[in-house]
Amino acid sequence: MADTTADSPAANCLEKLKSYVKTQKGFILAAEILISFIIIICYAASMYGGYSAVAICEMVFAIVFFGIFMMEMDKQILVVNWVWTDLFRAGIGAVLYIITSLICVIGGAGDGARIAGGVFGLLAGILFAYDAYTIFLQVKSNRQHTTASTDDNV
Incomplete structure (x- = not known):
């Protein structure tokens, strides 16, 4: 009979998923994935489906980074x-979302799904910009914590 109390790899992955989504970075990445999916649906329902390329690419990139950070592969792949x-x-995601969303909102007269995708795209642009800002603060704090050389012979 199989031992049901042992940790299976799927349960371990699910526990990592649950704990990572509770972190700030995990929550931001999950929100980026969700809003990108909503934008894809809006653009797919509009008459101009070509704008969904940005949302598809950004959603795929967010899923990849979510998986890498969740499984802590960033500490293994140096x-x-x-x-x-x-x-x-x-x-880049923030800039692309803001540009395409402004184009969709300004030129989307008569196409409600395109305007909705543009509005959600503006929100996604703000979310991606916030993510970039938090990462920039992390980079800035890492630079301040590096030790400087105190050698007087230089």
Whole structure:
């Protein structure tokens, strides 16, 4: 008979998911994934579905970073500077969402789904900008904590 009290890999992954979503970074990434999915639905229902490319790409990138940070692979894969990569992802996502959303809101007369996608896109742009700001503060605090050389012979 199988031992049901032992930790299975799926239960371990689910526990990591639950605990990571409770952190600030996990909550922000989960919100980015959710709002990107809502934007994809809005743009898919509109007459101009081409704007959904930004939402699809940003949702995929957010899912990838969520998985990497949740499973703590950023501490194992040291080839990539994950903090800077995440900063560029969030900054570029904020700029792209704001640009495409303004285009959709301004030129979306008569297409309610496009305007709704644009409004949600503006909210996503603000969320991505907030994420970039929190990452920037993290980078700034890491730079201040590095030790400087105290060698007088230099």
